[in-house]
Amino acid sequence: MAKILHVSDKHVTIYIKIRGKMQHGGKRMDKHLNSIVINNSDTIVKDWLVEVSKNRHNDYTSAISEDLFESTNREFVNVIFSSLEKQGITSELDDFSEKLINLGWPLSYLTDGLQAFRRVTINFILSQSEKVDSDHLSKVLDMVDNWVDPIINQLVNEYSGSWEHIVSLQRVALQELSAPLIPVMENITIMPLIGTIDTERAKLIMENLLEGVIKHNADVVLIDIxxxxxxxxxxxxxxxxxxEAVRLIGSTCILVGIRPEIAQTIVNLGIDLGKFPTKSSLRKGFQAALEMTNRKIVHEKGSDEGIESLLDSLNGE
Amino acid sequence: MRIPILKLHNYLLISIQTDLDDKTAIQFQEDLLSKIHKSGATGVVIDLTSVDIIDSFIAKVLGDVVTMSDLMGAKVVLTGIQPAVAMTLIDLGIHLKDVQTALDLEQGLIKLRQELEE
Structure with missing residues (x-):
């Protein structure tokens, strides 16, 4: 896309804008404006700090201490200027964004800050220029956009990248936690379920359950809800x-942990759970499982009984 | 291809080692029933450990074989159904309700003995 942006009487300058990158004459102009901004950084920074502090009281950053806010602002503005001077993304920007992400600063602080910087800079440049016509204005806007936009893009990318990373880690963690199988005894396995069950999780539960039954050679599986x-x-x-699937592979499933309100919902919804055994608590279910595998809990003789039998034997003498 | 049927005392043991096609399944049904008739077996174990795919037709045939054998006085236990197979069957809505199952051949034989003693 070639576009004539500025035509003056004395010399004709043609700006060729290719994919937002200024070339040829643009570079000279760019440098000029750049030096204006860098040479007057103190004024711009002052204006910027005022602008940023305006937002402070009515939003997220109000919980952050005054000193920290000040120092972060300083650092932020230094990073912006260093990337202006070097005409591009710097490692300082990377370090800075990484630090803010780790400290948990909101992304809106950075975007608000950069938008404020854009406003302040444009105002400043325009106030410095002798003549302001629409050509000049659009040129200045373009130029400042070219400085600020890459920084915004970079920061947003860093932030969203870190969020996506966290979300994927959490998804894996959730999957690991969602369907655990505990082999408590030979031939008896328990699957405790916690939290809501959706279709995806139900599938995972079934897979884990069946694989686990085969792996642990379980005769009885208790599903604790x-x-x-x-x-x-x-x-x-x-x-x-x-x-049903557990029954097909040759094992038995007992549903345990049915609370009164769940029993009521099940009956009210007309769900038929009559086909497989259910128990109110894990303890009862476990006892039923022991019976199914031909075992039972035997209480050892307590010390009281020992004394009683001793007394009995004494009386008998 | 015919599926071999082994006799062990009063029981018949069948281990299906290939994926069943429709023809083999029907052939197997006939073979098993005539074997039950001939041998007078009281228990049958069909081991499906090596079967990776069971479609609705095969599932129907298996269910039928169980009912038919029951009519002829032989209890049937299906053993070693793979998790993936079980999931497919459930998804297809095939529950094989009246069929006894066990984890492996050993458990299947134990189950048969229990049932026959009762």
Whole structure:
């Protein structure tokens, strides 16, 4: 895209704008404006600080201490100027954004700050220029945009990159936590479920359950739904499917941890859970599982009984 | 291809080592029923450990074989159904409700003995 931006009487300057990059004559003009900004950095910084502090009281940064806010502002403005001087993204910008991300500063602080910088700089340049016509104005706007936009892009990319990273880590962590299988005893395995169950998780639960049953050679699997807040038709459907699949591979599934309100919802919704055994608590379910595997809990003789039998034997003498 | 049916005392053991196609399945059904008739077996274990795919037709045939054998006085236990197969069957809505299952051949034999003793 070639565009004639500025035509003066004495010399004709043609700005060729290719993908937002200024070339040829633009460079000279760019340098000129750049030096104006850098030489008057003190004034701009002062204006900028005033502008940024205006936002401070009515939003997110109000919780941050005065000193920290000041020093971060200083650092921020230094980073902006150093990238202006070097005409591009600097390692200082990277370091600065990384530091802010780690400290948990909001992205809006940076974007607001850069927008304020854009406003202040444009105002300053225009106030320095002798004549202001639309050509000159658009040129100045273009130029300042070319300085500020890459910085904004870079910062937004860094921030969103860090967020995406965190989200992906959390997703993995959630998946690991979502369907654990605990082999408590030979042939008895427990799967405690906590939190809401959606279709994706239900699939994961079924996979883990079946793989685990095969792996641990479990005769009985207890699915504990104490931690599942709501059991609606969909959740019940998934649980029934899992139980059926467990039966198909040759094991038995007991549903435990059915709270009174869940029992009420299940019946009110007309869900038929009659086909497989259910128990109110994990303890009862575990006892049922022991019975199924032909085992039982035997209480050892307590010390009281020992004394009683001793007394009995004494009396008998 | 015919699926071999082994006799062990009162039981018949079948280990299916290939993916079943429709023809083999029907052939297997006939073979098993005539073997039950001939041998007078009271229990059958069908081991599906090496079967990776069961479609709705095969599932129907298996269900039928179980009912038919039951009619002829032989209890059937299916063993070693793979998790993936179980999930597919459930997704297809095939629950094989009246079929006994066990984790492996050993458990299957134990289950058969329990049932026959009752």
């Amino acid at each position: 104490t931690g599942v807040p709501v059991v609606d038709t969909m959740v019940a459907h998934h649980i029934i499917q899992a139980a």
